[in-house]
Amino acid sequence: MDFDLFVIGGGSAGVRCARISAGHGARVGIAEERFWGGTCVNIGCVPKKLLVQAGEYGGWAEDAAGFGWTIQKGPHDWSKLIAAKDREITRLEGIYRKLLAGAGATVFDGRAVFIDPHTVQVGDRRITAKTIVIATGGLPERPPIPGAELGIVSDDAFYLKTMPRRIAIVGSGYIAVEFAGIFRALGAEVHLIYRQPLPLRGFDHDLREAEVEALRAQGIVLHPGNLPRKVEAAGDRRILTFGGAQGGDAQTIEADLVFFATGRRANTAGLGLERIGVELNAKCAVRVDENLRTTQPHVYAMGDVTDRVNLTPVATAEGHALADTLFGGNPRMVSLWNVPSAVFTSPPIATVGLSEEQASVLGAVDIYLTQFTPMRHNLSGRKRKSMMKLVVDKDSQKVVGVHMLGEDAPEIVQGLAIAVVMGATKADFDRTIGIHPTAAEEFVTLRTRTRTTDLAKAAE
Ligand code: FAD
Numbered sequence: 001m002d003f004d005l006f007v008i009g010g011g012s013a014g015v016r017c018a019r020i021s022a023g024h025g026a027r028v029g030i031a032e033e034r035f036w037g038g039t040c041v042n043i044g045c046v047p048k049k050l051l052v053q054a055g056e057y058g059g060w061a062e063d064a065a066g067f068g069w070t071i072q073k074g075p076h077d078w079s080k081l082i083a084a085k086d087r088e089i090t091r092l093e094g095i096y097r098k099l100l101a102g103a104g105a106t107v108f109d110g111r112a113v114f115i116d117p118h119t120v121q122v123g124d125r126r127i128t129a130k131t132i133v134i135a136t137g138g139l140p141e142r143p144p145i146p147g148a149e150l151g152i153v154s155d156d157a158f159y160l161k162t163m164p165r166r167i168a169i170v171g172s173g174y175i176a177v178e179f180a181g182i183f184r185a186l187g188a189e190v191h192l193i194y195r196q197p198l199p200l201r202g203f204d205h206d207l208r209e210a211e212v213e214a215l216r217a218q219g220i221v222l223h224p225g226n227l228p229r230k231v232e233a234a235g236d237r238r239i240l241t242f243g244g245a246q247g248g249d250a251q252t253i254e255a256d257l258v259f260f261a262t263g264r265r266a267n268t269a270g271l272g273l274e275r276i277g278v279e280l281n282a283k284c285a286v287r288v289d290e291n292l293r294t295t296q297p298h299v300y301a302m303g304d305v306t307d308r309v310n311l312t313p314v315a316t317a318e319g320h321a322l323a324d325t326l327f328g329g330n331p332r333m334v335s336l337w338n339v340p341s342a343v344f345t346s347p348p349i350a351t352v353g354l355s356e357e358q359a360s361v362l363g364a365v366d367i368y369l370t371q372f373t374p375m376r377h378n379l380s381g382r383k384r385k386s387m388m389k390l391v392v393d394k395d396s397q398k399v400v401g402v403h404m405l406g407e408d409a410p411e412i413v414q415g416l417a418i419a420v421v422m423g424a425t426k427a428d429f430d431r432t433i434g435i436h437p438t439a440a441e442e443f444v445t446l447r448t449r450t451r452t453t454d455l456a457k458a459a460e
Contacts, residue, residue, distance in 0.1 A: 003029040005326065006120060006129035008112040008271070011038020012312045013303030014135035015096055016319030022103040024327035029129065030105050031112035031122045036096040039137050039304070040312040042089055043155050048178060050085050051158075052344045055185025059346070063380035076186050078163035085158070114272035117296055131298050131326060134278070134286055135319070136271065138264040138304035143170070147231035150238055151258035154179070164188055164256035168240045170228045172199035174343045176261035177211065180220050181345040191253055193223040195245050200343065203403075204355035206369060210387040210405045211349060217383045218346055223251075231258050266305045283307055290333055292322055309336050340417035342410035347384060350413035353401035353420050356391050356453055364394040364454035366426070368446040374407055374439055388442050390426070394452060397425045402443070412440045 005021050007014045010032030018030040035042045054076075061073045100107050110122040119128050140153035152160075154175050165188055169180050172194035184190045192199070192215065198208040199215070199222075215222060229241045229250060238258045243250040266285035273280065279287050279295040285307030292300045300322055303315035317334045324330040340352035359365045368390040377384045386406025393400050402416045419428065434441025451457075 001118065001128045001130050003027045003106070003127065003129040005131045005133065006030070006112075006127060007133045007135055008120065009038065009135035009137060009303075009305070010036045010096070010100075010107075011135060011137045011303065011315065012040050013137075013315035013319040014038070014133065015100060016316040017133055017135065017302065017323050018105045018319075019099055019103040020320050020323035021327045022100075022105040024323060026323075026327040028103075028105040029108060029127055030100060031108040031110055031120070033109075033111035036093050036100070040315075041092050041096065043158050045312055046092065047085050047089055047158050048182075049344060050088065051081070051182045052178065052185075052346075054081050055182050055346065058185055058187070059382065063376070063382055066380040076163070078160070078186070082159070113270065114276045117276040117299070131300070133322065134268075134271070134273075134294070134299065134301040134305055135303050135315075136267040136305045138307070138310060139267050140260070141263050141265050142260045143228055143262050145228055145230050147233070148260065150231040150233055151240075151260045153260055157259060160257075166253075166255045167191070167257045167259060168193060168238075168253045168255045169259045169261060170194070170240070170242075171261035171263070172196055172201070172224075173261060173263070174200065176259075177215065177343060177345050179259060179261060180215065181218060184218050184220050185346055189221070190219075191221045191223060191255070193226050193228060193240070193242050193253075195225065195227055197224050199224075200349075202355075203343075203349070203351060204389065204391075204401065205357055206387065206389055207349055207351065207355075207403050207405055210371070210385070211343075211345065213385065214345060214347060214405060217385075226251075228260075228262075264304070264310070266307045268305060281307075291325070292318060309339050311339065311341055314339060338417065338421050340413055342413070344410070347386065347405060347407045348409045349403075349405045350409035351401070351403045352413055352417040353399070354391055355401060355403070356389075357458060359391045359393065359400050360453045360455055360458040362393075364452055365400070366392040366394050366397075366452050367450045368392065368426075368448070369450040370442055370446060372442075375437060376407075386439055388439075388446070390429070390443070390446060392426045394454075397427060399424055399426055399429060404443075406439055408439065412443070416443060 004026040005028045007018045007030040018028050022028040061071045064071050108122045112120045112122045142148040168191045170193045180190045180192045200208050226242045227245050232239045240253050240258045277296045281287050286301035292302050302318040304310045321332050321334050343349040371387045389403040391401030432444045434444045
């Protein structure tokens with residue numbers, strides 16, 4: 001065999017797995033067909049956050065007037081922002097490549113496909129390995145409607161030549177609401193068209209309602225309960241027709257850009273998995289057991305290609321755990337329980353643990369909830385609210401869910417996630433002294449229970 005381990009895909013999961021395995025002394029090869037660092041570094045978390053940060057400056061310039069500053073806000077230069085973002089991404093991509101080479105892994109630039117269970121082909125080379133890891137990530141999907149190819153997906157949004165002035169975003173998952181916030185903050189008229197009554201399906205109901213208020217306060221036009229029907233071109237412009245999810249009259253929006261953020265699928269097509277006995281689930285994601293093993297015992301899969309919790313820190317944790325298990329003499333698994341996550345809207349959302357709806361199915365929960373105008377905005381005059389919520393198991397008094405919409409929510413909830421993972425109780429939160437004056441201190445001073453919810457109450 002050429003290698004002890006061959007990794008297909010140089011994204012968050014693959015790079016970590018290859019690098020740590022090589023560090024443990026394994027002979028490692030890794031193939032990447034597009035860009036090192038994968039989705040997160042090139043067309044995901046990192047450039048997205050830079051665009052979010054670009055938008056924030058505009059709001060802060062306006063807020064400053066309430067604090068006595070006279071700041072003339074000039075026009076925003078999209079091409080300057082994209083050029084700066086591209087420089088940073090190129091720098092990061094180079095670091096990823098160097099990290100692998102530095103660890104002693106052999107790097108292949110090209111697409112890898114399975115020839116047989118122990119052989120992959122990259123370009124004109126056939127490579128054999130004892131163990132193979134599939135870490136090929138996911139891809140954005142367009143809805144099956146006429147003219148869907150006239151719309152863009154998130155991959156394209158990072159390379160737009162000009163900033164759209166009017167944009168119709170279809171979808172209401174985190175990518176849809178984040179880009180709605182980015183384009184709105186940079187001055188565009190933004191329409192969000194989505195099927196559900198509330199955005200961010202799967203998140204806590206109070207958070208979703210608070211998000212609606214926040215999106216509206218930002219000036220984003222919401223079209224809930226709608227499905228896209230077709231896209232047509234009118235010169236450079238696009239006409240999106242959409243209508244009620246249950247049928248009914250159609251509406252149209254003419255926009256510079258139609259953006260589909262309607263979901264992602266595991267990147268498994270054309271890998272030759274059918275040739276080697278690796279089974280997929282109903283959504284074409286690779287089926288794995290709790291040790292990340294596929295239905296072919298020496299082939300593993302991790303990260304978005306397995307479509308479980310599709311987040312970078314999960315992908316890297318899985319890559320690291322598998323490397324330690326296979327080559328580091330330290331067998332371990334990654335728990336997908338209590339994975340914290342954030343939505344970088346304006347203001348952002350962060351959450352860890354169970355929503356009120358999920359928790360109340362398992363037993364009665366005490367809910368502590370507060371909403372307030374952050375101190376800064378009493379002076380800035382910006383219409384902005386924060387919301388914080390604790391979901392506490394009534395019997396054990398363990399805090400099983402922490403949810404926040406408000407400035408710095410991801411920075412605050414990351415710390416609280418440790419407490420939740422450790423099983424902290426509401427009494428532990430209560431005996432913790434706050435840091436004053438902060439928004440975060442609200443989490444340790446919530447004394448009045450808002451309500452108790454059990455399954456029967458949740459069903460009302
Ligand atoms: P990827 O990073 O997608 O890497 C897979 C790699 O495999 C790709 O580089 C691909 O080119 C390569 N590849 C595929 N097939 C082959 C082949 N046959 N041969 C060789 N190479 C191949 N997560 C967060 O935690 N926080 C965020 O804020 C966040 N924001 C996001 C924003 C957007 C717009 C998107 C799209 C995603 C975001 N994510 C975020 C999700 C995060 O990017 C993914 O969970 C993460 O990148 C998954 O890592 P991965 O290694 O599984 O896959």
